[in-house]
Amino acid sequence: MKVIVFYLLLVVSVLADEEGMCDALPQLTDVDATEAFINSDDVAVIGFFEGEESYGYKEFVAAAREVKPILVGLCSNKDVWENYSVTSDTIAIFRKADDAQESLRLSDAKKVDSDGLVRFMKMNDVRYLTEYNQVTAVGLFQSRVKTHVLLFANRGSADYSKLQKRVEAVAPEFSGKFLFVLVNGAVKGNAKSLGYFGLTPRDLPRVGLYDSDLDKKWLMGKGDVTKDSVRLFCQSFLDGELQKTPQAGEPEGKTEL
Template sequence: MLLFLLFSLVGTAALATDNGLPNLSDITAAEAFINASEVAVIGFFETPLEERFGYKEFVEAVKNVKPIPVALCSDKEAWARFSIVSDTIAIFRKADNHQENLQLSEAKKIEADGLARFITMNEIRYITEYNQVTAVGLFQSEVKTHLLLFINRGSADYESLKDKLAALAQEFVGKFLFVLIHGVKSNEKSLGYFGLTLRDLPRIGIYDSNSDMKWLMPEGEISTERVREFCQSFLEGDLKDVKQAGTLDPKTEL
C-alpha cells in the first residue's frame, strides 16, 4: 500500500483525513506541499468528500501507484491560486514547471485504474525512467528536447550517474527533460535509433522532437561538466552542423 508523506506544513494547516491523506486547509499549506517534492498530486474536491464524483476512485488509485506525495484540498482561495474551477486532480512537476489537470466534470467515466495511469504517466521528474507509460507524459510535455542517459541498470556507475544527472537537470528546467533509458530488450529500438548496442553503454544523447534530430555526446567520461557543455552546445545551435547519431558507427566521435 502506498505510504503517503504527511507534511508538517504550518501547524495544523495539513490535517489528516480518515483515509490518511493530508487535507490542505489554505494556500500556504498547498504551496508548501507542492514545493516539498519533485512531483506532487492534489485532489481538489468540494466537501462533503464522499459525495463527490471520482473521489472514491481517486483514493483507491493512489494506493496503487508508487510513493508520490498526495493530498486533498477544498479551500477556495487555494483553488483560485491554482486556477481550479471544479473538482480536479492536479499533478505539479518541478522538472518542467508544469501543472497537469484532470477536470473530473469533463470525464464521462472515472475508474481507479485510469486515474492511477494518469498519475503515473505524468510523473515526470528531474530524471525520468523511460517506459511505455512515462513516454506518453514525456512527449506531451511542452519541453520537447530530451537529454538521454543510456545505461545498464547493473553497471557499477549506475547510481552515481543517475544522481549526477538528476542534479544537473535542475539547471535546465524548461529547456530539457532528462530521461533514463535502461539497456534492456524492451528499449532495443531506442538504442538502435541512436546506433547503439548494449555493449556501448553508458552513453549520453540528445533528442529534439521539434526537428526529429538526435546526437550522441562523444565517448569518454560522463562528467557533469561534459554533459553541461553538450546541453549548451545544443542550446547555442552548435550541433546543427554535426552529423546525427545513427548515421555514424556508434564508436565514432561526433
C-alpha cells in the first residue's frame, strides 16, 4: 500500500475496543509519518485527539470501521497538530484533488455520533475521480474548485473500467483546477444530470465540463474518450478556447449565406 506500508509497520498501535476486538488504526507519532500517511492515497482522515477519553473519540473509532477503504488514522502528538494548524481535538480530512484540508473541531459540534461522522467522512471523500451520488455531491459542490469534468458512462458496459482508468490518469495533472466526476448513466437517479447536458444513456460514453461560477456547460466532441482527448478538452477550457464554443444543448448557430 505504497509508502504507508513502511510507516504502518513502525507506528500502528493496536487499540482494544469494548468487546476486546482490535481497531488497527495507525497512530501517527511524528510529522514524517503523518505526511507519508496523507500522501499515500487521494483522501486521508486523521483524528487529532489528546486521548481515548476525549469528546468524540469513541464515536470516531466506531465511524472508522464503517468508511473503508478511506484511510483513517489517529494523532495525539501536539507538534504534529501544530504542523496542520490544529489547536484542539479535531477530525481533519486531507484531499489531493483540490488540495483541501476539511476540519471538524469537536468543541464546535453540538452533538457527535458515529453516524454523523460517517456522513462527514463520506461526503468529503472527493478523489481524483469521484463517483457522483447524493452523498459525494455535497463535498463536490462545497469544494473551492468550481469546475467539474464529468465522465458520463454506463456501469456494466464493456469499456466502463477502461474509461475510468483513462480519466483518472489525467486528473492529477489538473489538481486544484478541475474536479473529475464519474456519472453512472445506468442509475435512474442520474437522468437529470444527463438531461442537463442533453444526453441519454444511449449517448454514452461522453465527457462534459461544467463551471458553476459561469453556470455554463460544454460537451467534448463525440469519439473515443482517450487520455489525450480529455487532456486537450481540459486545456482548451484553461486556455479560454472552449468558452468561445456553444454550450451543450445550444445550436451551433446559423451559417451566413
